[in-house]
Amino acid sequence: MLQQYQHILVPVDGSYEAELAFKKAVAVAKRNGPNASVHMVHVVDTRAFQNISSFDTTMVEQVTDTAQKTLDKYVAEAKADGLDNVDYSIEYGAPKTIIARDVPKDMGTDLIMIGATGLNAVERLLIGSVTEYVTRMAVCDVLVVRTDLENKPAPKPKKK
Template sequence: MTAYQKVLVGIDGSKQSAMALKKAIATAKRNQAQLYLLSIVNGPASGRQSSFGFLDQSAYQQNTTAMEKLLAQKKNEAVAAGVSAVATKVLSGNAKVELSTGFVTREGIDLVVVGASGLNVVGRMIVGSTTAYVVREAPCDVMVVRTDEDNQPLAIEKASYPKM
């Protein structure tokens, strides 16, 4: 069995992605693999304006800056845990596409680590589950993290919707 060489973890600031990072760090260490921390800010690919444009360019830039800071912190966490090669990237685009085929194909990723979906049934029906899409479309192995470091079930964050 060949060891994983390039491990990608999707980071969005949720509890699920934090736990996915912990398991990705352990996997990267065990395999002496390069670890990629990727965050995708919803928007047109490469930050280009679409025909609709960004509703608020400053809000988009604030989100990008916040994710860059978060990834820098997570990179420090991975390095402190003993992963020698860690790369970070914030992209503009669609998380489903980048985590399944876009970034994965461009970088030759051989393992994607993602947290289980935090959406409820209605949310998954409306926007779909990024995790389910990645599992279905990725050309490489996908690890879906549902448990904590002790393999105990992880309390899933649910999106809350206003009462009508």
């Protein structure tokens, strides 16, 4: 039996890996029929701001504005590609639990499509990977995207 995913969640953080996951999620939703939807989530990790002594809410606002512009661009791309059921939310807190549990429960998510981690082995050991946590703790199926739309290993974009 072929699984028909109807409510796909894609965490978006501005990385190349997240963009690949978004593009594949749009393709999956389009294949799964007119009722399939993609919900993107960007999580502003508020813990990152706790150690800044001169904490200013404008910093969070700037991060939120940047995320909103990226997400608006992705919504426009999805709609131009023929997917009308696409939206997003911006959440605040710990990305791991928000992506693995909170948003999927609230949205009725049946598939999380998440980009492969960009962390190296030492970083994963010290701080842990959001992707790794989501694959272990999610309340629904998880697909880790490592390839482009042709299922070929995706080359990293060249740094400018």
